[in-house]
Amino acid sequence: MARDVVGEIMITQEQINERARQIGAQITEDYKGEEVVLIGILRGAVLWMGDIMKNVDLDMIIDFMAVSSYGASTKSSGVVKIIKDLDSDIEGKHVIIVEDIVDSGTTLNYLKHYLQNRNTKSVRICTLLNKPEGRRVDIDVDYIGFEVEDKFIVGYGLDFDQRYRNLPYISFLKD
Numbered sequence: 001m002a003r004d005v006v007g008e009i010m011i012t013q014e015q016i017n018e019r020a021r022q023i024g025a026q027i028t029e030d031y032k033g034e035e036v037v038l039i040g041i042l043r044g045a046v047l048w049m050g051d052i053m054k055n056v057d058l059d060m061i062i063d064f065m066a067v068s069s070y071g072a073s074t075k076s077s078g079v080v081k082i083i084k085d086l087d088s089d090i091e092g093k094h095v096i097i098v099e100d101i102v103d104s105g106t107t108l109n110y111l112k113h114y115l116q117n118r119n120t121k122s123v124r125i126c127t128l129l130n131k132p133e134g135r136r137v138d139i140d141v142d143y144i145g146f147e148v149e150d151k152f153i154v155g156y157g158l159d160f161d162q163r164y165r166n167l168p169y170i171s172f173l174k175d
């Protein structure tokens, strides 16, 4: 695997673990006495979903959706394709979408409306990374791990053409 296209470490595993503990505690506090549904968005959110769920001390169910809009490119196609839908009934529930990155905002904007249309009690977003400079659609993000600059990020779940998801840290693709 051509690791020489990957830049230096931007965010370490230890920093991510610490942030997951803080955000998990915040979610626990915000939803005290309630049940939540955590929805992990495959494939990018696979590691962050595990970090968040073990740090939230509430009654919860988890589910997953798989969506894709980037394919093998570093630019969004602008079209969000649902590859796997939910298995659970989320009507009347507090939903938290767990994502790896909010970049253009296209994916989260689509998903938030999609899940609100299922008569949920509330829908919030928890993302590992936020890239404000990439934004093309305005979207409120409730829980943010880290802000990143305008580079194509890889590692800790985030891919380039399906590679580098297994890097245990956040890095970027060199030009």
Ligand SMILES: O=P(O)(O)OC[C@H]1O[C@H](OP(=O)(O)OP(=O)(O)O)[C@H](O)[C@@H]1O
Pocket (backbone or CB within 6 Å): 041, 042, 043, 044, 045, 067, 068, 069, 070, 071, 076, 099, 100, 101, 102, 103, 104, 105, 106, 107, 108, 158, 159
């Ligand atoms: O804010 P946006 O510009 O919409 O970008 C964010 C989305 O892009 C990535 O998904 P991708 O389509 O690459 O699928 P993947 O999770 O399987 O890599 C990422 O996991 C987010 O879901």
Ligand SMILES: Nc1nc2[nH]cnc2c(=O)[nH]1
Pocket (backbone or CB within 6 Å): 070, 101, 103, 104, 151, 152, 153, 154, 158, 159, 160
């Ligand atoms: N891997 C990866 N996927 C993305 N999807 C939207 N932005 C990004 C990014 O910076 N890196």
Ligand SMILES: [Mg+2]
Pocket (backbone or CB within 6 Å): 044, 070, 071, 158, 159
């Ligand atoms: Mg991707």
